[in-house]
Amino acid sequence: MSEEPLIHISNLYKTYHVGDVDVHALQGVDLDVQKGEFVSVVGASGSGKSTLFNVLGGLTSPTSGTAKIDGKDLAGLSNRERTELRKKKVGFVFQKYNLLPTLTAEDNIRIVQYIGDRGQTFSAEFKQVLSVLGIADRMKHKPRALSGGQQQRVAIARAIVNEPAILLADEPTGNLDSQNSLAVLELLKDLNERLGQTILMITHNDEAAAFASRKIRMLDGRVV
């Protein structure tokens, strides 16, 4: 019997109502991602990548279809259940880093650890991850004192501090120069290989997508 996929998406639809207009962002997406996979999702603007990201992250609910993470169907989840999903199952890395500007790098990570009910002290393993990410000596700095690449590494550390089932990365190199982009992509690949972290990375860049073990392409709200 084959292993149940960590992410199982079947015939997934999402329609936004913008004024009097219906925008069909997802139009029957089918996708399975196994545990430990590093999958990149590529496509042009408006292809539905970000909507898929939002649905899988529990940031918005699907209109119809099935979207399961670790066996849990996201359709019909209440707000509280979606909050629990974000707390326990999903880690986010955003294009704009989205660090809290008034907190230090360390506190940005600790607050997520606290929200995830995992205490406030870093485990030895996590400290090792911080070293791998190259930010162990930047923990006491606030985001404004960090470079874009450093901020994104802090965001990656924040995303995995609670050991989520999947790491969702939305254009993680979109705001970085080529050198920092390369570093971040290598780090994601390293995390995938070293820790077995399942990663779903959304990008419009084929070079970035090449770092993943599998690449899928979206067009007009479907996986092609």
Next chain:
Amino acid sequence: MILTLVGVSYGTLDSSARRARGVGADIMVRPPGSSILGLSTAPMTDKLLDFVAQQPDVAAVTGMAVQPLSGFGSITGVDLNSFSRMSGGFHFLAGGPFQADQDVIVDEYYAREKRLHVGDNLTLMNHQWRVAGVFESGKLARICVKLPVLQTLMGNPHRLSLIYVKADSSDHIQEVLNNLREKMKGYPIYTMEEFTSQLTVNSVGLLRNFIDVVIGVAVVVGFIVVFMGMYTAVLERTREIGILKAVGGSSGFILNLLVRETLLLSILGTIVGIGLTYGAKALLEATFPSSLTEEIVYSWWPISGGIAIAGSLLGVIVPAVKAVKQDVTEALSYE
């Protein structure tokens, strides 16, 4: 704002009470129809002084005429001989008692506020006065002139606003009071203890209403300021709230953060406000030492703190609820 206004109200009345006690009298006689606290001009004949002095157990009697001035002050006509017998007299810091009719003596606070020195000229009631002496504050009034001179200027010669009576013994105060009340029907007659106890915020109805209005305005203004402040803060932090929601922060967690932050801010604000009342007190003492006296009213610290906390908590509810109901994706795209 609340603490300063309450402090000024209490302080001004308490300084009046202190000065009244400084007269050294036991009993006060006021004109018929006057209230215990109302200012009066001079409707009582000075023949009453002899009448009162002849009553049993009366050791000393002195009469005053009081003319209100613009603002908070008044000028008091005093007979120095009888006043000195009752109170022990003024303690002069500079100069001495008035000699000529145009002489005026002022207390140290009034002299400091008006930058007056012995020999300076002073215009009051459209009349030119010469400062003859500066006395230590705490007795009777801030500005004193000769009684007959003031009576003439007021157009009430031989008329008095107040009569102070000293009993020959503290055991006889009540007997003197009863006797005077019996023989001077219609005249409000009080012990000084009764009079000074009435000089409180709660006893002065107009002041009570004034303070209520001020507190009401302060609460409304404070509420609007806090409400708008928190509303703006939530708007400015929409993205941060979106981040917290994205990483699994529950509505309760975010509300908790906002409420705790508000509580901390309002407590800090109260502490700063208390600190500012000390600043306001020092400023008033330096600027208007004779007319406005501020006291630090400790009993109002928790009240003003409660007003600040209640106002800020009410002010945070609407933006907080709005914040937690916000869509995460919209919040994250907020610039």
